[in-house]
Amino acid sequence: MKIYSYTMALLYALAGTGSILAAAGIISFFPPSIPLAFSFMVISAVYARPDMPHIIVGTILSVSISTIYILGAGARLMNEFLNEGNASLNIEEINGMAIALSILSIAGMWYYKTREVKNG
Amino acid sequence: MKEIKVAIIGNPNVGKTTLFNALTGEKQHVGNWPGVTVEKKEGYGRYNDYRLHYIDLPGVYSLSAYSIDERIARNFILTENPDVVIDIVDATNLERNLYLTLQLLELKANVVIALNFMDEAEKRKMQIDVNKLQEFLGVRVVPVIAREKRGMDELKKAVVETAEHGVIRKIEVGYGRDIEWAILEIEGLLAEERIRCRHCPFAKLCLGSDRERHWVSTRLLEGDDEANKVVDEEIAIKAMELRRKLEEKYGDMAAYFAKKRYELIGKIVHQCIRGGETKETFSDRIDKVMLDKYLGIPIFFVIMWLAFKLTFDVAAPFTTLIEMFFEILGEWVKSGIPNGMLASLIGEGIMGGVGAVLVFVPNIFLLFFILSLLEDTGYMARAAFVMDRVMYKIGLHGKAFIPMLLGFGCNVPAIMATRTMEDERDRLLTILVNPLMSCSARLPVYILFAGVFFAGMEAGVIMSMYLLGILLAVAMALLIRKIFFGGKPSPFIMEMPPYRVPILKNIISTTWMRGKMFIRKAGTIILVGVVIIWFLANFPEGNIENSFLALIGKSIQPLFSPLGWSWRAVVALLAGVVGKEIVVGSLGTLYGGNLSTALAGDFTQVQAFAYMAFVLIYIPCIATIAAIWQETGSKKWALFTIAYEILLAYGVALAIVLIGGLI
Numbered sequence: 001m002k003i004y005s006y007t008m009a010l011l012y013a014l015a016g017t018g019s020i021l022a023a024a025g026i027i028s029f030f031p032p033s034i035p036l037a038f039s040f041m042v043i044s045a046v047y048a049r050p051d052m053p054h055i056i057v058g059t060i061l062s063v064s065i066s067t068i069y070i071l072g073a074g075a076r077l078m079n080e081f082l083n084e085g086n087a088s089l090n091i092e093e094i095n096g097m098a099i100a101l102s103i104l105s106i107a108g109m110w111y112y113k114t115r116e117v118k119n120g
Numbered sequence: 121m122k123e124i125k126v127a128i129i130g131n132p133n134v135g136k137t138t139l140f141n142a143l144t145g146e147k148q149h150v151g152n153w154p155g156v157t158v159e160k161k162e163g164y165g166r167y168n169d170y171r172l173h174y175i176d177l178p179g180v181y182s183l184s185a186y187s188i189d190e191r192i193a194r195n196f197i198l199t200e201n202p203d204v205v206i207d208i209v210d211a212t213n214l215e216r217n218l219y220l221t222l223q224l225l226e227l228k229a230n231v232v233i234a235l236n237f238m239d240e241a242e243k244r245k246m247q248i249d250v251n252k253l254q255e256f257l258g259v260r261v262v263p264v265i266a267r268e269k270r271g272m273d274e275l276k277k278a279v280v281e282t283a284e285h286g287v288i289r290k291i292e293v294g295y296g297r298d299i300e301w302a303i304l305e306i307e308g309l310l311a312e313e314r315i316r317c318r319h320c321p322f323a324k325l326c327l328g329s330d331r332e333r334h335w336v337s338t339r340l341l342e343g344d345d346e347a348n349k350v351v352d353e354e355i356a357i358k359a360m361e362l363r364r365k366l367e368e369k370y371g372d373m374a375a376y377f378a379k380k381r382y383e384l385i386g387k388i389v390h391q392c393i394r395g396g397e398t399k400e401t402f403s404d405r406i407d408k409v410m411l412d413k414y415l416g417i418p419i420f421f422v423i424m425w426l427a428f429k430l431t432f433d434v435a436a437p438f439t440t441l442i443e444m445f446f447e448i449l450g451e452w453v454k455s456g457i458p459n460g461m462l463a464s465l466i467g468e469g470i471m472g473g474v475g476a477v478l479v480f481v482p483n484i485f486l487l488f489f490i491l492s493l494l495e496d497t498g499y500m501a502r503a504a505f506v507m508d509r510v511m512y513k514i515g516l517h518g519k520a521f522i523p524m525l526l527g528f529g530c531n532v533p534a535i536m537a538t539r540t541m542e543d544e545r546d547r548l549l550t551i552l553v554n555p556l557m558s559c560s561a562r563l564p565v566y567i568l569f570a571g572v573f574f575a576g577m578e579a580g581v582i583m584s585m586y587l588l589g590i591l592l593a594v595a596m597a598l599l600i601r602k603i604f605f606g607g608k609p610s611p612f613i614m615e616m617p618p619y620r621v622p623i624l625k626n627i628i629s630t631t632w633m634r635g636k637m638f639i640r641k642a643g644t645i646i647l648v649g650v651v652i653i654w655f656l657a658n659f660p661e662g663n664i665e666n667s668f669l670a671l672i673g674k675s676i677q678p679l680f681s682p683l684g685w686s687w688r689a690v691v692a693l694l695a696g697v698v699g700k701e702i703v704v705g706s707l708g709t710l711y712g713g714n715l716s717t718a719l720a721g722d723f724t725q726v727q728a729f730a731y732m733a734f735v736l737i738y739i740p741c742i743a744t745i746a747a748i749w750q751e752t753g754s755k756k757w758a759l760f761t762i763a764y765e766i767l768l769a770y771g772v773a774l775a776i777v778l779i780g781g782l783i
Contacts, residue, residue, distance in 0.1 A: 053405040056406060
């Protein structure tokens with residue numbers, strides 16, 4: 001669990017740093033958003049404590065972020081279609097990184113939760 | 121058909137309103153946090169040949185009357201004399217809940233216990249011997265699961281039986297020989313007393329039977345100020361002397377009475393409950409993170425940002441659809457009505473104004489949906505808890521956070537929710553700073569301006585308005601406490617409700633109840649507002665630049681010239697005093713055509729941000745002013761709020777313009 005937690009903490013810290021650098025215009029492949037960067041940093045801090053409650057909360061926050069990005073991208077697509085008659089989407093808008101991280105979060109939580117139940 | 125008056129009482133957050141809704145079919149707001157009900161609510165139901173008249177009372181831990189909601193509950197039971205009192209008890213927390221039950225029994229009320237959350241008790245492997253509990257307490261005990269409407273018929277049956285035949289048997293809490301003697305002595309004096317004020321809550325008791333006098337005597341010995349106020353001075357002095365004597369032997373009397381009640385509760389719980397998990401519950405484990413000293417507040421900010429992001433991003437297509445609808449309707453009206461003036465009134469005035477506000481309905485509903493979801497899961501109570509540390513440091517009571525959060529919806533019920541606060545100074549302070557919490561009426565202004573001037577950063581900009589409101593409320597609380605009140609807030613004790621899987625029906629019902637107020641306003645106050653604005657903008661010459669409105673706007677505008685706003689923007693602010701929603705409606709009528717394009721040409725980015733801040737802070741709407749007046753009982757405080765908010769709004773907007781100009 002320790003290795004998994006610290007890895008997730010590191011990945012989120014990297015994602016947070018990437019978002020800050022993107023907001024500053026230094027790099028372009030991360031979504032440029034300060035609140036998103038802050039959220040990633042908070043999740044990183046949550047994962048930095050390797051126990052099940054922290055993993056659960058980290059996963060909930062992680063999944064919430066990716067869900068909101070997916071819903072937001074869907075809504076934007078619909079809005080564009082309503083206004084212009086056609087619509088296109090790029091991966092940056094869906095925030096593929098947040099989705100990948102949330103999938104990892106779910107996988108980790110599922111794995112450790114199952115072990116916890118097995119071990120009583 | 122015989123009518124039975126049934127009061128529903130219980131500790132905060134034990135499901136009173138859920139039970140009330142299940143029994144009556146009403147749709148009162150339900151929340152998984154304490155303090156949802158601050159006023160009594162009434163509804164009706166039937167059972168066989170009986171009409172059951174239910175009254176939902178505020179949640180109270182005891183009948184001690186420290187706060188307004190406790191007073192409402194106690195006075196109702198004392199003066200209205202309900203035929204039956206349903207005491208809703210949390211099966212997972214009998215020890216705490218039975219304190220109120222014992223007080224009700226001491227009051228000789230016809231109690232029926234609804235043992236709620238039986239499903240959660242089972243989950244925790246608790247076995248509650250309902251028959252034994254019934255035997256101990258001498259009243260009918262009915263296991264229920266209010267959320268699933270289970271046990272409702274059995275509960276109604278018990279209510280009717282209790283109304284017809286009374287409780288099974290009366291029980292007494294034994295306080296010891298010395299105390300019982302003292303109670304008897306006061307009872308004797310009370311029997312001879314003449315009531316000075318027949319309208320007081322205790323009038324019926326003092327005129328009533330020996331049993332009822334017993335309760336007043338007990339309260340006098342416990343040191344209840346309200347009881348002291350209503351008995352003859354001689355009796356109050358005598359009771360005080362007796363109390364002092366007893367305190368020499370037994371210590372503080374209030375603590376002694378509480379100790380004796382808890383001793384009895386302890387015995388009952390020991391006899392009636394078996395099992396129960398001693399290991400941490402899921403809620404306890406999650407709370408380790410959510411209530412963490414360092415992580416709690418950052419997590420709260422993440423959740424709030426996500427709420428605003430969802431509110432802004434997901435609502436966009438629905439907003440577009442409503443916009444399209446009003447555009448088509450406006451064009452149709454303009455082309456279909458031959459009279460140019462009438463066509464302009466309906467097409468530009470009404471459709472433009474009301475339409476400009478109604479396009480934000482999806483955003484408002486989404487925000488309410490998310491807030492209801494957070495309430496229902498139990499997270500809002502955690503938010504109050506984590507913010508308490510900060511609130512206490514700045515001089516606000518932790519309990520103030522709940523009315524402050526409610527202020528995100530509407531400041532009027534938020535101000536009323538301060539009734540749960542015991543300390544009058546804490547309550548007044550919370551009322552005075554509550555209008556700084558950004559209510560939903562201000563959201564359309566933020567969405568409009570953020571969309572036009574801060575594309576791509578909308579959620580962050582909107583959130584910054586909410587944070588600015590919180591920060592200013594904090595700063596004003598500090599200042600007002602220092603100038604007017606002094607001292608520190610009283611300590612805050614709050615029970616954490618367990619995390620629960622939210623029920624979609626509850627969330628939708630709460631969202632609809634809150635959101636429909638906004639739609640109703642669009643059809644009433646906003647409609648009238650935009651019609652007035654249209655008339656003032658089109659008369660006397662039909663040219664807006666020479667209209668009455670321009671005359672008013674241009675005469676006030678110089679005051680706002682340091683902020684760089686046009687007279688149109690200033691007039692919209694004036695109209696917003698009636699209700700903040702009217703600001704956008706007025707802008708729609710005043711600018712006409714494509715509002716976003718018109719605004720982009722009339723404001724700079726900094727001026728737009730300052731305008732948003734001004735709308736957040738300046739003067740509360742009329743309904744909020746009335747609520748402040750009513751709840752403080754003084755127009756002085758209402759006027760004070762108006763004055764400080766105008767000054768503060770101007771100061772903050774000016775600071776934004778000046779600092780923004782330097783950047």
